[in-house]
Amino acid sequence: MKARVTVTLKTGILDPQGKAIEGALKSLGVDGVASVRQGKVFDIEIAGADKSRAEAALKDAAEKLLANPVIENYRIEVTG
Amino acid sequence: MKARVTVTLKTGILDPQGKAIEGALKSLGVDGVASVRQGKVFDIEIAGADKSRAEAALKDAAEKLLANPVIENYRIEVTG
Amino acid sequence: MTSNEPKITPELVAEHGLRPEEYQRILDLIGREPSFTELGIFSAMWNEHCSYKSSKIHLRGLPTKAPWVIQGPGENAGVIDIGDGLAVVFKMESHNHPSYIEPYQGAATGVGGILRDVFTMGARPIACLNALSFGDPNHPKTRHLVSGVVAGVGGYGNSFGVPTVGGQVRFHTRYDGNNLVNAMAVGLAETDKIFYAAASGVGMPIVYLGSKTGRDGIHGASMASAEFGEGAEEKRPTVQVGDPFSEKLLLEACLEIMAKDCVIAIQDMGAAGLTCSAVEMGAKGDLGVELELDKVPCRETGMSAYEMMLSESQERMLMVLKPEKEAEAEAIFRKWGLDFAIVGYTTPSKRFVVKHGGVVMVDLPIKELGDEAPVYNRPFSDPPKRPVLKAESVRPPMALADALERLIGSPDLCSKRWVWEQYDHVILGNTVQRPGGDSAVVRVNDGPKALALTVDVTPRYCEADPFEGGKQAVAEAWRNLTAVGAKPLAITDNLNFGNPEKPEIMGQFVGCIRGIAAACKALDFPVVSGNVSLYNETQGRGILPTPSIGGVGVLDDFTGSASLAFKAEGEAILLVGETVGWLGQSMYLREICKREDGAPPPVDLTEERENGDFVRALIAGKTATAVHDLSDGGLLVALAEMAMASGIGAKLDAGPVDTPAHAFWFGEDQARYLLTVKASDAEKVMAQGRAAGLQVHQIGMTGGQALALPGERAILIKALAERFEQWLPMYMAAGAA
């Protein structure tokens, strides 16, 4: 099964990378960019066909490793 | 308008990050993880309400800066 | 040799970069049509990069021997003896084109490749250097390239854990479409524990080590591989991604199995990966090699023999193992989490045989693959001699003080701190002299011995007069090593040029090599390793000829190394060497007068040697308190650098009446050094110089907070330092990230 875990910075946490990209896009003249925040995605292959089991495993993965709860939120989607 | 640009490595491009994370998840005993590939997301606020204009701007951003077409693919979603 | 490989057509041959006559040579050699995989192998072995077909006959003219040379060119890296049972292993290599396509990964994998060359020989890397050439700062791509390349060089070296201690950065419009990334690695080994590539013994297991093989960097047959089916576009990445983490593991694992005496021969997989490494190991050992591709650890499914043989995936090695050590060696690799697979054996047949899925895909004569590669003596023409520019004919457009301030803030002469602060230059705890001086000084083990390391070349000289330019590059490296008090031992060279099929480019190449050879001979400074990068051209315009020279020297005691900062007020400043005021091809001419013309300064190698030996002796005798060699920008720029490094100024005497002031202060005459001595020592040192027939003159005294030139406004050191530090960060900050 294929899944995606998306990890984003919590609101209020400063994102210097996002800021830099925002600045760069503005100076490249990209139209209308107001703000940018950067996050990560993990595309994960999970063995087996049991969706709820896969979801549990992904939650486990996110909480044990993929996201740092001090600064980050995560979201899980099993895509097929 | 809110949008998300997701940048992922092309198939076949080495992903050392993904490989290391995969190893870690396996040794943490997360159930059934077969492979991991890591990508980036950019959550972007775009001024204005014209969706097709926003999409054009995002495409511009992705091609000029957010993705390197030699090794990466990108996807744009305007989320509202 | 069947399978569903594409049929060989003239188009396919051409796409593999093989000329019709080269293909004919293949047919004559093997007496039949090659398979597709074989064609790929020939194309890899016979391309310019691997075969040195345009450069080989000229490289033979380089001096490569000295009593301290253990291994000259021909192995993964050169090896020299530094005494006490220790050897230094070093080489420089380019990664120019990949760094243009993907600056971060291109530069990173360049560093990774050269580190592998060094530790393959059993040496632990102790330092890296890098020479970078970029296009005009105003070219729209330049900033992006600088930012990516520097981050990539740092990203790899920092993570791998080797200090990057020196290098060069220059800008010139002739590098607009062809930036250069030359990376040098230096390692330390014991003289009796050097490992080589030549296999020995029949039936010895050949082991694949490191990361898995993917479809990285497979060049050549772009259309051909598209025939393999859907998604061909996706399957054909030509850019490798570096994994410094895996390389660090590979280093530790390799050194561990070497220490356990498991290794007969070892070779890293660099350009043309498995092909080149396997052929080299066999050919050098007069043995055949048989590979079983089904055993090769792959990262992707369905890889063809062609793809596996040509993949340039990084962080891989090939080793001939002592059979009785198999279990021990495997356990070490497993411990480090790396792949370990026996993929073949040495054979008595002198043939290179590759099997895949039970089918023999390749069966070629192994020695001929390398030895019979075409060799070209390409036509070359000497560039026209440029006239010597008379100093009197160059009108100074501004006051000396203004010119100095402008020069010190120019892209090529300004501080490169922005670059080297992105490199960990203190890791391993042995960096005695950090970037910013004439040479880096790196302590060996816990000392007192140390190495001095530098990279040098002045491309504008090479273009104006390849022979003098080649000499100058070597002489400058030698001078930089001398300036810290080291005894120069040997060099590695990285020859970056345009299209060798053009006689005028070939003329630059040949001229530079002759110059390099002359200087190496005169200075007892042999070439022990190197690399050639040709075809650096965009739209028919070549780069400036850029033969980067990496120099290595040794100091018996690192605490006696000299540095360029003034040490105290009231010391005498001495100039060693003759100053005629040579303005042709000078930085003054280019940056201040906006002209790039004239003949470059000639290099008198006898004078070079005598002056250098004199200076080195003064350092050894602890008479010289600060030392700096003179190069780009001439005397006043060198003085400014000594002053800025210390915060101490200088009161300078007027130059000779018969030399125009701007030529005296900014001319780039060679073989010169500046040094300071205690005021009470000045007379004695000058007398010594005179006795030895050298030119040694006092030109002023240290002190104050400015450079004070007679008849000029005082140039404040603080203001100068601000200009010096400002240009690069400002330039980089001005653009997009």
Next chain:
Amino acid sequence: MNSAVVVFPGINRERDMARTLKLVSGSEPAMVWHAETALPSGTDLVVIPGGFSYGDYLRCGAIAARSPIMDAVRAFAGQGGLVLGVCNGFQILCESGLLPGVLMRNQALKFICRDVYLRVERSDTPFTRGYNAGQVVRVPVAHGEGNYIADGETIARLEGEGRVLFRYAAPDGMIDPNWNHNGAINAIAGILNDRGNVLGMMPHPENHVEPSMGPTDGRGLFAGLVDHLARAA
């Protein structure tokens, strides 16, 4: 002093650290491989050195923080044992929960290697007894992710309890954003856990200990630890 240096794959300053520990304490540290599950018996000090454990992929220190040996380190700290994490070691300690907060990318988004000045805030800890409070020391940094942050409450606690031991400062000891190269909140360069036995710091005191090589300001930290342990014994 019985010290143990924990080595994760990708750690690369373990030799620098081991040399310094030997130099200052006179005894060779034990090198402990990450796959071990126990520390050598009699260990008085655990050091997690700098480097790029697991390539610093994902987040710096994240993967190492979850390896087997860290359970032993946690237990050791729980019993009051002294733990020092430098650079990647600091990042690992934060990721493992032994210290609060997180190290983000440097404000300028670049790796920075240079000598910096640290103001030592207290001298009454095992880690800083070799210094005077308010003393300014010069040591190198070499990191891309040293920008310390934590939530407001955590910062208030750290400050209130005197757990910030080192701050980036100007050479005269003044706190000045121009001398805070990575943008860390409150110029924090090193912090202590609530019990006072675990220190994480970004700079590398281990690289400034030999007079023949240059500044020796890093020595005080190790000398102080030796002294502390000698007295405790």
